[in-house]
Amino acid sequence: MNNVFIDVDYAQIYKHGQKIGGDVFLLSRNPENHQIVATLSDGLGSGVKANVLASLTAHMAHKLSFSPIDLNHSAKIIMDTLPVCKERKISYSTFTIADVHYNDDNTDIELSLIEYDNPLALRFHGSENIPIERVKTTLHRSGAFKEEVVSSSHMTLGVNDRLIMFSDGVTQSGLGLGLPLGWRLDGVRKFVTEVIDKNPDISSRELSRMIVQRANSYDGYSSKDDITCVVIYIRRPRRTLIVTGPPFTKEADEILGEKIREFDGKKIVSGGTTAQIVSRVLGKKLTIDMKCWSKDVPPSSKMEGIDLVTEGMLTLSQVAKILEKRLNVADLPNDPAKKFVEILLDSDQVHFLVGTKINEAHQDPNIPVEIGIRRTIIGRLRNALEEIYLKETSQEYL
Amino acid sequence: MDRVKVRICLGTACFVQGGADLLLFEDFLAPELLEKCDIEASPCLNQCRIGNGIAPYVEINGIIHDNVDQDKLIKLLQEAVNAGN
């Protein structure tokens, strides 16, 4: 599994009263090419017209980025294709393209950035702002009122680096309201530094959300423009180990203990018998928490060094159901399945360590067939995690 | 007087066959009875694989009882408390 994770997410608030955005964000991951392209485009005005223009631009930028054409050249093609507004003699839309290339183990992450008329992107290492060196190209298109500047830059990103891109709805928020000149790039930069200082591991999803919410608050919660923010964050992957099922042989119990001890990340043990084995090989006491359960899911237990200990089949199938149906975690009863799902959603990589000893308990004909086969449930879990939640999963038998 | 030691099995087999009802013990056991018992849960009392009875299983002072529902648990605990007096 990869040792570096590229976390890309965005947040957006439409101009107050609009049901469609003039800011369009596109993200594609192309694992075969080891490439991720994130494009943010802002169409002139707001509403449907702006949306169509921005979509057009973003899609063009996107397509071209995946072609072998050089990014600068792509930018030129887009510029030449983009219509110029007759009255205002300015372009119909702006764009920022971040084109990320990485190699097999995700190290050496190369990012090319092309910016046209959006607020300038910010780069951070931890909470420290790192200036971006830009090369400017001036284009003069017929019909355009002014010369247009496209800037391009290139950077190598490492763990703890972030690139933050946003539309002018962010930097101009508060304009004429509480802030005479709006929030401005400087304001955003300071805010981001503070946020990361307080919460160094903040996810892209949360950070982008905090930025747009702050901008919206400057606009008096009645946004004057579409507010969009995109964050690209390079970090160590969050890993989770799920141990389920007793190992096939007694000797393998020790190996199981070893693997659990060595694992770097969150640890979940699922299954009563499995939990007893783990408790024995790790020499840690197991106590059941009789407060945390629901009619579908038996109580969880506590064990030092393990983040969550649950019953096996019922809990796993409930977790699979929640993931497959994309149920909202906040609406779930406070039972072990909820805690399980929360840990999974917070992970990038999930490793299943599956014991293959047949559990005699489930040979009991009184038990519904549905809870029968561990493998089927794990297959469902992996599928849902990969297909719906884009997590990496792996599996090993013991 | 020694307190009655109770272990309710909450393994898969027992939970689906009625163990979940027993978990509500704080609601259906009389307070006088409750305060004389130490009730905990077990992830599996290892009876399900032997198959000498019907789940759910409860262990009371070291003795396994099978096919326990709420009424039976009240009865068993009452007996155990009386025996200890």
Ligand code: FES
């Ligand atoms: S599940 Fe109750 S004895 Fe095994």
